[in-house]
Amino acid sequence: TIFAxxxxxxxxxxxxxxxxxxxxQDHDTAFNLQRSDLLSYPTPGKYVLYGIRRDEExxxxxxPDILSYCVDxxxxxxxxxxxxxxxxxxKEIITNRMHSAILGSILGVPTSxxxxxxxxxxxxxEFSLKDRGVKWLENIPSKGFVPVMFKNDYVxxxxxxxxxxxxxxxxxxxxxxxFEKLNSFFKK
Numbered sequence: 490t491i492f493a494x495x496x497x498x499x500x501x502x503x504x505x506x507x508x509x510x511x512x513x514q515d516h517d518t519a520f521n522l523q524r525s526d527l528l529s530y531p532t533p534g535k536y537v538l539y540g541i542r543r544d545e546e547x548x549x550x551x552x553p554d555i556l557s558y559c560v561d562x563x564x565x566x567x568x569x570x571x572x573x574x575x576x577x578x579x580k581e582i583i584t585n586r587m588h589s590a591i592l593g594s595i596l597g598v599p600t601s602x603x604x605x606x607x608x609x610x611x612x613x614x615e616f617s618l619k620d621r622g623v624k625w626l627e628n629i630p631s632k633g634f635v636p637v638m639f640k641n642d643y644v645x646x647x648x649x650x651x652x653x654x655x656x657x658x659x660x661x662x663x664x665x666x667x668f669e670k671l672n673s674f675f676k677k
Contacts, residue, residue, distance in 0.1 A: 495612030516617045519591045527573050527595070534580025534598070538562075539629065540589040546606040548585060562589055583629060587613055594621040601626045 490511040493499035499514040506512060539559040542548070563586060566572035573592065576582060582593040585603040587610055593600030601624040602614050614625055 495609065495616045497608045497612040514616070517587075517591055517613070519588065519595065520617065520621075522595050524596050528577055532574075532577040532596075535578050537581045537583065538576060538579035538589075540576075540582060540584035540586045542585050542605065546585075546609075548604060548606060562586060583626065585610060590614070590618055590623050594618060594623050600624070603627075603629065 490513060491502060491506070492513050492515050493502055494515065494517045496514065499512060502512045540562045541559060543561040543564060560575075562572055562575055562584075566575055573596075576589060576592045576598060577596050579593075579598055582589060582598050582600040583603070584590055584593070584600070585605050587602075587605070590600050590602040590610075600618075600622075602610055602618060603626050604610050611625070614623060619625070
């Protein structure tokens with residue numbers, strides 16, 4: 490038995506596998522979790538998290554706000570707990586990472602999902618996330634001068650770097666255990 494979490498994958502598998510296996514469509518298994526399975530205390534929203542992919546599924550999105558967290562959670566977070574905290578302490582999540590959108594919906598954080606390089610995000614959003622309150626965005630709304638700054642690769646790397654993100658965490662007063670390890674950030 491193979492489970493697909495969206496209609497496009499389901500139909501593709503049905504047409505390819507035919508009678509070889511049983512194909513079913515169901516929601517992502519992560520939806521079996523509730524907030525209380527991940528966190529046992531309230532988390533105040535401190536920032537807008539832009540969880541933007543940097544891998545082969547990336548798209549050409551620009552960070553709209555220099556004081557936001559704009560990271561690729563899959564590469565930025567060092568532990569599962571760090572990944573959950575990064576999302577839990579946000580007041581809003583705007584992402585093109587599917588599992589960031591799923592986590593945002595489980596945690597009850599207002600979440601918007603953007604497209605990735607192929608059908609996955611839109612298809613899973615239509616099948617599962619739309620009814621859970623996740624919004625669909627075609628683009629990130631741009632604010633002021635940040636897109637101009639992104640034309641300079643040196644400035645872009647500084648803005649998207651972990652050291653700058655750590656400094657922003659001090660402004661917001663985030664309580665992530667990993668952020669408390671200042672030396673590890675500056676020894677890299």
